[in-house]
Amino acid sequence: MIDIQINGQTYQVLEGASIIEAADEHGIYIPRFCYHKKLSVAANCRMCLVEVANMKKPMPACSTPVSPDMVIFTQSEKALEAQRSVMEFLLINHPLDCPVCDQGGACELQDLSIGFGCSESDFGGDKRAVDKLELGPLLQTYMTRCIQCTRCIRFSRELGGLSELGMIDRGGGEKVSTYVERDLQSELSGNMIDVCPVGALTAKPSRFAGRSWEYVEHEGVAAHDCLGSNMYWHSSQHDNVETREVMRVVPKENESINECWISDRDRFSFEGLTHESRLLSPMVKHNGTWKEASWEAALSECADKLGSLIDSNGGDCLGVLAGPQTTMEEGFLLQKLTRALGSKHIDSRLREQDFSDQACRLPSPRLGCQIADLDSLDTLFFFGCDVRTQHPVLTTRINPSIEEGLSVCAMNPMDYAYTFPLTEQVVAGPSALLQQLAALVALVAKEKGESAVISAEKPSAQTQAIAKRLLNSEKIALLMGEHALASTHASAFRSLLSQLATLVGASFGELPYGANTVGLQYVGCVPHRQADGMALAEPGLDIVGMMEQPRRAYVLCQLEPESDVLQAAKTLKTLDEAALVICLTAFESDAMRQYADIMLPVAPPSETSGQFMNIEGSIQSFQAVTVPHGDARPAWKVLRVLANFLKLDHFEYRSLEAVRNDLSVVCESEDSVCELPILKTLPSLKENELIRLAPWPMVRSDALVRRASSLQKTLRAEQVSALVNAAVASTHGLSDGSQVKARQGDSEIEITLRVDDRIPDQCVMIPSGLSISAGFGSAEQAVTLEKSNA
């Protein structure tokens, strides 16, 4: 720490900090455009000029480091004059179109022009104009407004990891541009809107829809991935009605989670809230035709039908599934209701199919470390994890860490297009992947002098390189991604990875899909544990079991089985045959009209209050932006009243707080120690089958985001096609661009085939969650491909 003087006051600041960092820390404002605390220093806007004693010229505060006893004036005549002049320069070419600019009212240039500028300019010539840049369906550009601060370029390079924008030409003709005009590929492109200090980059979906001063800001938690990024909903009110409409979403700063970034999925999914398929009143099916009903009628029908089924067949006939946008309170009520009705069959792990080690797992999945810890690792090891599309915000931590010496290794079922370079990577089909992981564990155990617990094949060169890297690193995190969790070998993967973690002294964690998968498991929406975390001696049926041993009645809370579960075909068939299917849902779909008997409209994440638990285990609560649209109600109210209709005791909650209090009392389970079984032999692996990899594209991951229209336009051709490598294509006699039939048991779809050598042998990638792949087969299982006749 050193002493410096700013505006006559002495402060203690960190040595090596820049003047602007020192000033920010003590709440002294210095105007700036190009400086952003999360980006590298460019010092090209010159707005932050300050006077430093004994220096002839004003110095840029962002790139001048403090030195002991430095005397700085941020408001002296010299500093202010310098800032006024810079402002005048910046405005030479900036158009005065603030009235039509979406940034107007929330614009750094406007603010600083008022605060530090001058109302007159010595320049009177023509302003320059720059052509618009087409950057895709999410970003609207007005490059004439650009002041060349390069924040967007630095964001895309340093944090986004994709160098998509650059500064071309020079001098007065300098402009931000792409190399060839094409849509941005980044999953984080929306953050460029936030870093842009002017209106050169604005959000296309909320373009011209309103002005920043009419919006009301509501704190929220992103509802699409397990990080729990903090954000703000911005809403406005139309026609003096009670309901408010979400107009845009912006990040909320939280250093320990998302810093100041959110993914495009979190930012633009709000468009789905007003989709035409939004269910706005309770619907009941009578003799195959759907009719609107009052809540009273719909709920009493639910209670009657469910009650009579349970009376005649016992509580065991009920199966319950909860989707990941269900809040903790809703999950708590749902499992309480299920168990009060005498059923143990409840599950929220929609994208898993190997539950053989569930009794030994943590009550709810964990990252194994804090999200912020990822900044200071030596080695990060991903196993079956497409972190770029599934948890894009994590890459904003990984990319800058790479510069500081982080090395990332991965073992993946395909060569994912990460935005950061990998030090070592193994790409192999599911069975070979298991072999290589076992080989890695055996190799590391041998090097550590421990007796190998598993016999494995010879490790490949890359596996050996990964072993070497892991053995030579201090701080390591192992992360098991959504692909590994969805695999039929998930328990073997988990066991081997936790062994590996113990051997190399690493943290081991999971990255499951969905906003509240963690919270739902915590409150007991699993068949093998109660809300208090106590394991059941006789667990109920998990999601796979529920479909293999069909129940008579099902309650589905906030999910669309045709697109949201791994075993879509079997689930649809079982639901079709069930006597009663009650859907608590914000959106309806054609498939749902088929299998459901009663649809109850519940509030999507913006219209309900509640809590999500993120992968670190921290519980974050949020308030509803508005009263729900139409006749929709928050799911916790629906569940509470449904329980009353079913005449169940202990459901007399008067408010959400009452549910929350009950939850916090009941679910006060200490984290039990996770003792995973040690895998001794590898599960028998089938060879010579074509295994379907079934990742969910980022914009198809849940019901809300599937309905966000602008995001859908970002789907690229390779994300909606079946992918195989050239070898597989030639053995099947298929060519790039041809239509193929993919078949799995009874279900069959037609899809365009593309040859992509990122896919290993014996694998075909057919994305889940697409409208064409809805209800198709099971993920991560064998499929056959044949040429389509059509």
Added chain:
Amino acid sequence: MSDTHGLSQSTASVIDVWIKKFPEGKARSAVLAGLKAAQDENGGHLTNEIMENIAAYIGLPAIEVFEVASFYDMCEFKPIGRYKLSVCTNVSCMLCGSHAIVDHLEKRLGVKMGETTQDGMFTLRDVECLAACINAPMLQVNDRELYEKLTPESVDVLLDRLIAEAKSGE
């Protein structure tokens, strides 16, 4: 680096030489040398393909190569004439009569600044200071040779010589 990513061996070796001159991890410093070598080889202008190849060879995103190429005046993106005449129109040259030189060139060649003659012989460019103010006005041929203390007459002599040179070269 045995794979030249579509670049010729000679261009690739120029880049290799320049990469060695800079500390490890600073390979991007070789971009300009690579662009110049590739442009000369391609008859005076760059194409997207060349820039992509250089980017791939050095291991940079294409936009970062394009940034450099668009910054420097000597990088051309369209086919140009055999001789590029870069006439300085900056202050010193202007005061010493570069307007007369420009007018004369435009009249003699029948094209405007920035254009190429029909026969593909000359391209006219007005450029900023080329650091020969002491002998203004001046022009530069093909980014290499400087011709100073110009008068319309000496320009004619120069043009005649270049035309003769081109003819004898054919």
Added chain:
Amino acid sequence: MWNQLKKWVKKLTLWELLKGLRVTLKYGASKDITLQYPEEETPRSNRFRGMLALRRYPNGEERCIACKLCEAVCPACAITIESEVRDDGTRRTTRYDIDVFKCINCGLCEEACPVDSIVLTDEMHYALYNRGENIFTKEKLLMIGDLYESKIAEHREIDRGTC
């Protein structure tokens, strides 16, 4: 004695009455200032703040760009605007409602407007006969603007350079 005589003379000649009648006679003889409204009207300033209107450019394009500054500045919250991207990519209102019951004719909207779109005409004779007519919609406001354009332009010309 003298005073008594003066008093009696005044009493007998109805002096006080004559004195009162003098005012009457004076005004009876002077020029008439009463106006026969509505047949006759007092002159109004060119800055008179009367009925609201939305103007167009000479080529027929509406001026309003949906910047919502008038909505923001209106002290009576009388203006409601909704906007969107028009097919040609420009920013336009889909709705521009003014509740003339709420409007206090303060003219702040006119002052805030960066494109001289919303103006207060000098028209003061308008009446409403049905509920709901108090909401002046965009169409109505533009129609008023079209009808009064020449007058508005004339008044702006007078005002040019004076403020």
